[in-house]
Amino acid sequence: MLTRVETKKFLLLLSRQAVQLEQDLRRHSREAAKWRIETTFSVAAVISAYESFPPDLIVLDPAAIEGELITLLEHAKRNWPRTFFSLLSDQPESAFQAVSERFGSLPMIAPGGSPEVSREIEKEMVGLVNGKLQGLMLSSFLQMMEWEAKSVSIHVSSADRWGRIHLYQGKFASAYVHPLRLPDKEAAVEILTWDNISIAVERSYHNHKNAPLLPLSSLIMNAMVRKDEASLSAPLSGELETGAHEDLADQFLFSEDAFDLPPMIGGNDALTVAEEIDDDEMELYIIQNSVSVPSREIEKKLLSKPNSRDILVGDILSIDGAVAAALVDYSSGMALDMVGSGIDLELAGAGTTEVVRAQRRSMELLGIKGQIEDMMMTLEQQYHLLYVLPGTTLFLYVVLRKEQANLAMARYKLKAAAAQLQL
Incomplete structure (x- = not known):
């Protein structure tokens, strides 16, 4: 059993009609009661007020805000890698092509009846993945992202190596391994061969939909072949086999990290909460196997x-x-x-x-x-x-x-x- 303390999901509504949006959301979404929801219409207020505690999701109406959308996206790109955005707009996606090419995929929510808009916001919030994951097979996680048609960046670290795999609607868009200059496909296969990994989900700034997209299955297969070839060419020692077997028991660890630095694995210390937290901003989650028959x-x-x-x-x-x-x-x-x-x-x-x-x-x-x-x-x-x-x-x-x-x-x-x- 693993116990973790996690912040409530934080939704920011950015629009001159944000107060009405919040009222509609609380009326039509049962999940909304679990979230921290705040409202404003000023980009400057967002940047100054939430510098140390960024929102998980910002839903904004570009036509009803004070300030520039580009200014907010630039700030988030530098400082808030895990803040996602949804645009509430009746304009076609092509109207935001320049923004998408610069800042990656921006999901659109069409204005309409309050139940429909609330459901779309709820869908985006429920689908967010928070924290850092360890002890999980990357191929399985990517397949889930493909099933859910996610547009995200998967930050992967292993020992002193780290890289990112960028997805658009569940398809492979690009990848990067620090500090190597590998082609996208080669970088993705390299990441998929790593063992003892830590995974963090971030917003992608390199998954614009006009890029050539590939199914993940071929990349996963190429990585499996490479790992098999490597295992055949390297003799296994009893010590290595024992260590690999013990690594299967790794559990989920949750923490935060800077956008341009690999997540740090803290061993036993990673299971402690280093900062004091307010009860009204935190919830305690117990992860354990739940079975109906002993x-x-x-x-x-x-x-x-x-x-x-x-x-x-x-x-x-x-x-x-x-x-x-x-x-x-x-x-x-x-x-x-x-x-x-x-x-x-x-x-x-x-x-x-x-x-x-x-x-x-x-x-x-x-x-x-x-x-x-x-x-x-x-x-x-x-x-x-x-x-x-x-x-x-x-x-x-x-x-x-x-x-x-x-x-x-x-x-x-x-x-x-x-x-x-x-x-």
């Missing part, structure tokens, strides 16, 4: 069921291309039953457990409701599929040969096999 009860019942191994052998290993399968409890990382060969299923189960946990934490941070049903990891020669049993901490895990597998049929059969293990 793990020990699950293990006891399943080990007493005579068909658990029959299902693994008869149903799952009969899937075209299947070479190994396991039943894993992701609350402990232990494999309860294993069949097949060609892979260390105990180690694979522990590693995949961290993927499931990280996905659950990320869904919580992103405000995505519902349960994980299944997940897939694509390697150079294999597919790794898992299916989470509803209401439990268990998942079925199967390794498939890529050239022999039919993914659609494999997912169908895996779900059917999981149905036989419902508790």
